[in-house]
Amino acid sequence: MARGLPNLDWLRVFAAAAETESFALAASRLGVTPGAVSQRIKALEAFLGVSLFQRHPQGVRLTDTGRRYGQRVAPALELLAEATNQIRAAQGPKAVRLTILPALAQLWLGSRMDRFHKLHSNTSVEIWAEAPVIDLRTSNFDIAIRYGRPPFPGCDHRPLFFDELVPVASPALISEAETDEIGLPAGAPLMLDTYWQSDFDDWLASTGEKRPARLATQTFSLYSMVVEATLNGRGFMIGHTSLIGDLLRDGRLQALSDKRMAAANQFYLLTKAEAPLSAAADIFVRWILDQANA
Secondary structure, three states, rough: OOOOOHHHHHHHHHHHHHHHHHHHHHHHHHOOOHHHHHHHHHHHHHHHOOOOOOOOOOOOEEHHHHHHHHHHHHHHHHHHHHHHHHHHHOOEEEEEEEOOHHHHHHHHHHHHHHHHHHHHEEEEEEEEEOOOOOOHOOOOOOEEEEEOOOOOOOOOEEOOOOOEEEEEEEEEHHHHOOEEEEEEEEEOOOOEEEOOOOOOHHHHHHHHOOOOOOOOOEEEEHHHHHHHHHHOOOOEEEHHHHHHHHHHHEEEEEOOOOOOOOOEEEEEEEEOOOOOOOOOHHHHHHHHHHHHHH
């Protein structure tokens, strides 16, 4: 350690906690426990001889000193990361292998990959979009994005999104169809996919609503096909907000209810436990987490 400088890991944790003013959110972003964040902050405060955060029962807030320090530390860490990435990029093309659920690859990741390649032209990303779960521990994949619940044996995990379920339809269908007692377009079929075919019944059970009588359904093999059919006004669907968030924001799909259900499973980014990532994989992991946070 250079004379007069604190541990770099303490600074990295402090920067995340200062940005969020939450040890829990910083822990989630860094893939560690809130206790680990708290320990590193205490170590940094002891090193500096000052309090960086005020602790309250409701959470933490930066002190004036902590805020000023954070404003200096964050840019310095960015400069270090930039310098490191430039050296890594200079070593030539690198490959990263990712296994991912098809719906997330098609509806979220695919549209963002041009941004990554513009930033990291020397990194090649192989994306395998398949529904069957591949055991990351025994495969040659670097990263997996899974829809499930921890623990994931042999893997470190970091949450990507908070996924909710809500019925949605196209504006055209909503404008032309009458609605039933729970706000669904009367007579319109329910669009389903084989992977998430229980979503509608789960949403009904969670919200206490009753299934409409004589509800017709159309089933597809891929969730992206369900989205396409719904966009074309062929029926309504249960939307996963993690996947159709862009479509809701730009108005191409609209929610049919203000009742949203937290999904039983969530999306997590997995890496092999106790196995260091390659430089290229580490860059890609950080980029994915930044995209999810944005």
